[in-house]
Amino acid sequence: MIACSCEVCSSEDPRDQRLRVSMHVEINGKSFIIDTGPDFRQQILRAGIRHVDAVLFTHEHKDHTAGLDDIRGFNFAQQAAIPLYAREQVINQLKREFAYAFDEHKYPGVPEIDVYEIDDQPFIVEGIEVIPILVKHYFLDVLGFRFGDFTYITDANFIADEELAKVKGTKVLVINALRKTKHISHFTLDEALEVIEKIQPERAYITHISHMMGLHAEVQRELPPRVFLAHDGLSLTI
Ligand SMILES: [Zn+2]
Ligand SMILES: [Zn+2]
Numbered sequence: 331m332i333a334c335s336c337e338v339c340s341s342e343d344p345r346d347q348r349l350r351v352s353m354h355v356e357i358n359g360k361s362f363i364i365d366t367g368p369d370f371r372q373q374i375l376r377a378g379i380r381h382v383d384a385v386l387f388t389h390e391h392k393d394h395t396a397g398l399d400d401i402r403g404f405n406f407a408q409q410a411a412i413p414l415y416a417r418e419q420v421i422n423q424l425k426r427e428f429a430y431a432f433d434e435h436k437y438p439g440v441p442e443i444d445v446y447e448i449d450d451q452p453f454i455v456e457g458i459e460v461i462p463i464l465v466k467h468y469f470l471d472v473l474g475f476r477f478g479d480f481t482y483i484t485d486a487n488f489i490a491d492e493e494l495a496k497v498k499g500t501k502v503l504v505i506n507a508l509r510k511t512k513h514i515s516h517f518t519l520d521e522a523l524e525v526i527e528k529i530q531p532e533r534a535y536i537t538h539i540s541h542m543m544g545l546h547a548e549v550q551r552e553l554p555p556r557v558f559l560a561h562d563g564l565s566l567t568i
């Protein structure tokens with residue numbers, strides 16, 4: 331956190347140094363990115379990702395979209411437009427924030443994107459079925475995504491039972507928890523643990539963690555078996 335000197339922000343444990351949340355999913359040789367936050371470029375370079383088949387957006391908040399301009403790198407590398415999948419209100423927001431990428435006569439070098447509108451119904455990307463999970467982030471609708479036995483949900487503070495039913499049976503669940511104390515639009519750690527308890531995945535990972543959550547090593551010790559704090563650069567195989 332800018333201008334913060336708390337024990338987490340000044341920790342030398344790399345697991346306490348957190349960029350904004352995002353996810354790279356590789357499945358059947360296809361490469362998907364979920365969200366392009368302000369740290370997108372740094373994260374892609376760090377992870378050494380050389381190819382992307384599609385970008386999926388959870389919602390329109392800036393910490394999930396601000397890095398979209400850097401998709402240009404993949405345009406140059408792949409000599410192709412990059413498909414984006416998002417709900418209508420997210421697309422509208424992207425059109426406002428990155429208007430130059432949607433111009434009819436584009437300036438050379440601006441991001442080349444193909445936009446596909448999705449809703450809460452399952453859809454196919456590059457032959458892969460993706461099941462959206464519609465969650466609430468205070469009054470904002472956000473999509474989580476399920477790919478086979480893996481589900482990623484971020485920026486939720488409420489999940490209706492019928493949406494939770496779509497998550498049942500998932501082996502690995504990634505879910506957000508901002509901190510231990512109540513927040514208006516994010517699950518607390520206890521609230522996320524309640525969701526994990528209902529779903530009973532083989533493993534669960536907590537993401538979108540604020541510096542107010544506490545030190546990674548200390549919080550991890552308090553967690554139930556098979557529940558882990560995620561950290562930057564974490565790679566999971568399912
Ligand atoms: Zn801090
Ligand atoms: Zn958000």
Ligand SMILES: [Zn+2]
Pocket residue numbers: 391393394485538
């Ligand atoms: Zn967020």
